[in-house]
Amino acid sequence: MGALMMLRTLKNRSFSGFSLLRHLSPTNSRFASTLVLGEHESGSVKASSLSAIAAAKAISEENSISLLLAGTGPSLQEAASNAASSLPSNSQVLLADSEGLKHPLAETWAELVHMVQQKGSYSHIIAASSSFGKNVLPRAAALLDVSPITDVTEISEPRLFIRPIYAGNALCTVRYTGANPTMLTIRPTSFPVPNIPSSKNSDAAPISQVDLSTFSEAILRKSRYVKHTFQDTERPDLGSAKVVVTGGRGLKSADNFKLIEKLAEKLGAAVGATRAAVDAGFVPNELQVGQTGKIVAPDLYMAFGVSGAIQHLAGMKDSKVIVAVNKDADAPIFQVADYGLVGDLFEVLPELIEKLPEKKNKKPKDVIPSSLPAY
Numbered sequence: 001m002g003a004l005m006m007l008r009t010l011k012n013r014s015f016s017g018f019s020l021l022r023h024l025s026p027t028n029s030r031f032a033s034t035l036v037l038g039e040h041e042s043g044s045v046k047a048s049s050l051s052a053i054a055a056a057k058a059i060s061e062e063n064s065i066s067l068l069l070a071g072t073g074p075s076l077q078e079a080a081s082n083a084a085s086s087l088p089s090n091s092q093v094l095l096a097d098s099e100g101l102k103h104p105l106a107e108t109w110a111e112l113v114h115m116v117q118q119k120g121s122y123s124h125i126i127a128a129s130s131s132f133g134k135n136v137l138p139r140a141a142a143l144l145d146v147s148p149i150t151d152v153t154e155i156s157e158p159r160l161f162i163r164p165i166y167a168g169n170a171l172c173t174v175r176y177t178g179a180n181p182t183m184l185t186i187r188p189t190s191f192p193v194p195n196i197p198s199s200k201n202s203d204a205a206p207i208s209q210v211d212l213s214t215f216s217e218a219i220l221r222k223s224r225y226v227k228h229t230f231q232d233t234e235r236p237d238l239g240s241a242k243v244v245v246t247g248g249r250g251l252k253s254a255d256n257f258k259l260i261e262k263l264a265e266k267l268g269a270a271v272g273a274t275r276a277a278v279d280a281g282f283v284p285n286e287l288q289v290g291q292t293g294k295i296v297a298p299d300l301y302m303a304f305g306v307s308g309a310i311q312h313l314a315g316m317k318d319s320k321v322i323v324a325v326n327k328d329a330d331a332p333i334f335q336v337a338d339y340g341l342v343g344d345l346f347e348v349l350p351e352l353i354e355k356l357p358e359k360k361n362k363k364p365k366d367v368i369p370s371s372l373p374a375y
């Protein structure tokens, strides 16, 4: 499979200790060239794709980065020119402009990545661990006969990666030993995007059109777009919110869960939920945090009526400050909480809501509107 693995258990939330392996790896970072699969929306590259660019820079400062954007129309052109003006030096935007790529269908994208790799011979291909990246990258890897490394949280050398396993309870050090390209999905929360500069770079990266003449109609029709549903809410996006308020089974009903929503409103926070709360029908599945839900790492994570099962912790334990309210003093959530309150959430939540001032909650866009960060 082209990958060697070493495990170490995660005794605490610090990730130190893998440097023992450093001397084993040949460093060839000068020759890294990386294809980044870019997601865009409303004329801007998504924050998760900016994290993928940050990961490419973590492979090597000199890495030559090609950001692949696909779609059609003015929104694609706008995203490309926004990206071009702020990409790191030694980068380019690759534009795959076709009506057949209007919707980000995984099968078509995988074929596109395959074709672009055949021409570009990149050393690395990176996508964010978003639904899109998780859908596309393994398919493209299969077409390229490469074993992908998923959910990477640290890049210590160009072919040496750290990724969590066993619901985040152990960290696995993986050395990729196969043929090029090395294919990764990265956790956006582990590769923060540098601050956005006030002005754009003066030297815009070149924008090149991908030659789609060999991209047959049959490939473009491999799957069919039906519809795209998303919840239009004023709340911040769960994946990138600075504050997340989460409710668990302890809320007992969808009606009671409104207390969580009310507190989130007051704090300008995103709402999260455990799988038990989702399965009980309190909230939709897209709010689930954890191993099989979203991975979040906000500045503040507040958990109400959440036991702290390992699968839930896998999605939030990297939050900077964790506050937990649970009536059971032995609940495992208190082992990761920075502040814990043993109490009845039906008393604590209304009191908190009442005492906090009203906050006008504007949803920050998941996408960066006009400029990318300086690298």
Ligand SMILES: Cc1cc2nc3c(=O)[nH]c(=O)nc-3n(C[C@H](O)[C@H](O)[C@H](O)COP(=O)(O)OP(=O)(O)OC[C@H]3O[C@@H](n4cnc5c(N)ncnc54)[C@H](O)[C@@H]3O)c2cc1C
Residues within 6 Å of the ligand: 247, 248, 249, 250, 251, 273, 274, 275, 276, 277, 288, 289, 290, 291, 292, 293, 294, 304, 305, 306, 307, 308, 309, 310, 311, 312, 315, 325, 326, 327, 328, 331, 343, 344, 345, 346
């Ligand atoms: C393969 C797999 C994947 C999974 N993926 C996920 C995942 O992605 N995310 C996830 O969350 N789970 C996941 N789970 C489920 C997980 O194992 C737990 O079942 C789930 O997280 C429990 O949710 P909970 O804490 O809301 O419920 P419970 O474990 O039932 O805990 C409810 C808590 O509420 C407290 N409580 C009750 N009433 C009150 C009150 N009035 N005041 C204060 N506290 C109160 C209780 O003391 C208890 O600690 C997964 C499981 C498996 C097997």
